Amino acid sequence: MSAPAAPGRLRPPAFPANWPARLAWAGLVIYTIYATSVLDVTLARFIAGLGNAGHFLSRMFPPNMAPDKLALIYTGMVESLQIAVLATFAGVLLSLPLGLAAARNLAPVAVYGPARAFIAICRSFHPVIVAILFVKAVGFGALAGVLALIVATMGFVAKLFAEVVEEMNPKQVEAVRATAAPFLNVLIMAVFPQVMARFVGLTVYQFDSNLRNSTMVGIVGGGGIGAPLFTAYQRFDYDVVLTILIIIVALIMLCELVSGRVRRIFQ
Amino acid sequence: MNALSPVTQAAKPPRVWHRFTPAERIGRSMVYVLSAIAVVWSLRTIEVIPEFLYDAPEQTADLFRRMWPFDWAFYPEQVHDALIETFHIATLGTLLALVLALPLAFLAARNFTRNPALNWLAQFIFVSSRSVNSLIWALLFVAIFGPGALAGVMSIAFRSIGFIGKLFSEALEEAQKGPVEALTATGAPRAMILVKGYWPQVEPAFWSVALLRWDINIRESAVLGLVGAGGIGVALDASLNNLYWDQVGLILAVIFSVVVVTEIVTSWLRARLI
Amino acid sequence: MTHAASAATPAEGSAGLLAIRHLRKEYRAGQPVLKDISLDIEGRGVTAIIGPSGTGKSTLIRCINRLVDPTSGEIWFEGRDLARLRGDALRLARRRIGMVFQEYNLVERLSVIENVLSGRLGYVPAWRAFLRRFPADDVARAFDLIDAVGLGEDFATRRADQLSGGQRQRVGIARAIMQSPGLILADEPTSSLDPKTSVEIMELMAQISRERSIPIVINIHNVELARRYAQRIIGMSRGEVVYDGSPDGLGDSHLKEIYGGEDWL
Structure with missing residues (x-):
């Protein structure tokens, strides 16, 4: 490229072919074909499945509204909600100091290194897997679910909170530091005002997410609606499954509505 | 210190200052009180068996003792193939979700599709997709397609449509009008406006969302096997049921390493692509 | 470079509120931003530090309240050497020094x-x-x-x-x-403002210094504003004090030494 342009040289085309991009696209297509064949995902199975789907759906409708089932579902659903509330509360409380400790601009290396590593471990396992371990440690029941979701909350809220803190304006902090404010007062009057709105946003988002997952930890014995759901599924009581699904989706949508409100109050 | 004359201070009553207006205070107090009630209510009704709790440290120690040393021989037997399957499920599921979510996102973006009914329909699909956990999607698809990777791919895809579609349609709505209007003014056909007006602006966002979801899906696909939807979760489920904790430990370690590698790869790709 | 105006330094033992002795700051070893600065600031009035950007004015001010840690030297303020204080003692000393910033x-x-x-x-x-x-x-x-x-x-x-x-x-x-505070530091307080507002802000600071008897040290690159509002001007160039005296004594030859060249005069 360093050679001077010869007089007769052609100009480069206005839209040069982007060979790396083309190769990447081709690779993606080849991978898709390969992976589909490896996984034995065939059109025949897919079409056969569509037949099953009709059968499946017909067994689902109408949803089962028997009072004894509804009572069972109510108990499970309330427990799921409680798991989500407790896990969010405790998890967020722990995430606040953890997130500050994991922020490069506030904490010394000796603090933020371990904090980051701890957060990374919290993040790497799906809540259901963490629930398996807690069921073994503290026994079947809601407590295992709560503990599993606390871990998930720390993995998400503390990580993103640390990033928010790292993005804040350092000049505002410097100015408050210059007033001779001790560290805690700097946090309260210079750091928190900049990051609290985002923290509340993360919290309500995580509550929604915890609610979704609290319906799942029951599959491995972590309490909540998951156990009745899985039992009904294994007994082919698909009409009960549908009732539970409708209630879960309704509750989650309701919570998203409420959390939108909360976010507006704290912005 | 205080240079103001005492006269002015005496003439005026001391001024008070409140951080929030009364309305703001009521709103905040309500959130605090309701949250406190929710926590107390949850704490009172949730069942904690004290015996189990006292036992917890011992049980945890026991858990790790049983896990170590790992059953390394189990890796070539079952874990390796299951791991590859998990990877394929996550990747194919993400690709399928991208293909399905892309047109829906254009339908949902109010600046591209000026039809409220279509916007609403696409939004509704996104919300339904997101409200159902991928494990629940897996239950449904296992019932339809039978146990195996196909159900896994479908559940990953269906859970991801809402996530990708929502974030991508938001990126579309934030796209600048300038280039789009310029193209519209030249009388370009609608497909052309899409490819040359919108796509260049939102392509980085598209790949960023795709990578983010792929990263999440690697984690999610590891548990789908617990309900029979293929992947490493099937092996995990079997080992758990048999209480072979040395195998469980191995599988968890493998999942952990894959997740770490995925994070490294996605952050590398993100830095290069975006 | 010689200390051209060292004769104009106030005599030792005057009402020295702030005394800087042999202050040196290196961000990178061997490349001093401040070279052996010694200054006395009296307990009243506005002192303006002028000089081209990048000459260490801002570093000097930030060394005084230790937002920047000096490499060596002493900073005596109200009977304590700020350069040696740490932790709570530094914080308590810092309470007595207010600071005004360029970007507020x-x-x-x-x-x-x-x-x-x-x-x-x-x-x-x-x-x-x-x-x-x-x-x-x-x-x-x-x-x-x-x-x-x-x-x-x-x-x-x-x-x-x-x-x-x-x-x-x-x-x-x-x-x-x-x-x-017993002292206010101002780091380019008018540089982000339009000319009219700059004058208003300088007016306000001069008035505060007068009415509340708080000495103010201002970094400022606008020579006219410095002349108008300061009772004392310190000219800095390449990390050294090259002028220290009254605004009246600040002549073109000094400005030439501070800013270099003369095209802009």
Whole structure:
């Protein structure tokens, strides 16, 4: 490229072919074909499945509204909600100091290194897997679910909170530091005002997410609606499954509505 | 210190200052009180068996003792193939979700599709997709397609449509009008406006969302096997049921390493692509 | 480079509030930004530090309240060597030094009065700051200061990000006075403002220095403003003091030495 342009040289085309991009696209297509064949995902199975789907759906409708089932579902659903509330509360409380400790601009290396590593471990396992371990440690029941979701909350809220803190304006902090404010007062009057709105946003988002997952930890014995759901599924009581699904989706949508409100109050 | 004359201070009553207006205070107090009630209510009704709790440290120690040393021989037997399957499920599921979510996102973006009914329909699909956990999607698809990777791919895809579609349609709505209007003014056909007006602006966002979801899906696909939807979760489920904790430990370690590698790869790709 | 105006340094033993001795700062080893600075600041009036950008003015000011740690030297203020203080002792000494910033550096999401009350953060315990239960005296003084810097009560509850540059700088000045400081440092307080507002802000600072007997040290690159409002001018070039004396004594030859060249004169 360093050679001077010869007089007769052609100009480069206005839209040069982007060979790396083309190769990447081709690779993606080849991978898709390969992976589909490896996984034995065939059109025949897919079409056969569509037949099953009709059968499946017909067994689902109408949803089962028997009072004894509804009572069972109510108990499970309330427990799921409680798991989500407790896990969010405790998890967020722990995430606040953890997130500050994991922020490069506030904490010394000796603090933020371990904090980051701890957060990374919290993040790497799906809540259901963490629930398996807690069921073994503290026994079947809601407590295992709560503990599993606390871990998930720390993995998400503390990580993103640390990033928010790292993005804040350092000049505002410097100015408050210059007033001779001790560290805690700097946090309260210079750091928190900049990051609290985002923290509340993360919290309500995580509550929604915890609610979704609290319906799942029951599959491995972590309490909540998951156990009745899985039992009904294994007994082919698909009409009960549908009732539970409708209630879960309704509750989650309701919570998203409420959390939108909360976010507006704290912005 | 205080240079103001005492006269002015005496003439005026001391001024008070409140951080929030009364309305703001009521709103905040309500959130605090309701949250406190929710926590107390949850704490009172949730069942904690004290015996189990006292036992917890011992049980945890026991858990790790049983896990170590790992059953390394189990890796070539079952874990390796299951791991590859998990990877394929996550990747194919993400690709399928991208293909399905892309047109829906254009339908949902109010600046591209000026039809409220279509916007609403696409939004509704996104919300339904997101409200159902991928494990629940897996239950449904296992019932339809039978146990195996196909159900896994479908559940990953269906859970991801809402996530990708929502974030991508938001990126579309934030796209600048300038280039789009310029193209519209030249009388370009609608497909052309899409490819040359919108796509260049939102392509980085598209790949960023795709990578983010792929990263999440690697984690999610590891548990789908617990309900029979293929992947490493099937092996995990079997080992758990048999209480072979040395195998469980191995599988968890493998999942952990894959997740770490995925994070490294996605952050590398993100830095290069975006 | 010689200390051209070393004769103009005030005699030892005068009302020296701040005494800087052999101050040196290197961000990178072997490349000093400040080379052996020695200065005495008296307990009254406005002192302006002038000089081209990148000459260490800002570093000098920040060394005084230790936002930047000096490499070596002494900074005597109210009987203590700030350069040697650490932890709580440094914090307590810093309470007596207010600072005004070029970009105001208000906490944007807080109200005007909260920003002014920030000046008391070295005095109030954390629970008070957290609940915003500042002592009634502090709140009354904050209101008075908001009046005194020319903003008025209506501004008290406005959020800082809704203010214009000049209004923000007034809040920044009120915050500094709120500390009850024995010295105010101002780092290019007018550089982000338009000419008219710059004059107003300088006027305000000169008035405060006069009425409340607070000495102010101002970094400023605008020579005209410095001449108009300062009783003493310190000219810096390449990390050294090259002029120190009254505004009247500052001639073109000095400016040439400070800024180099003469095309701009």
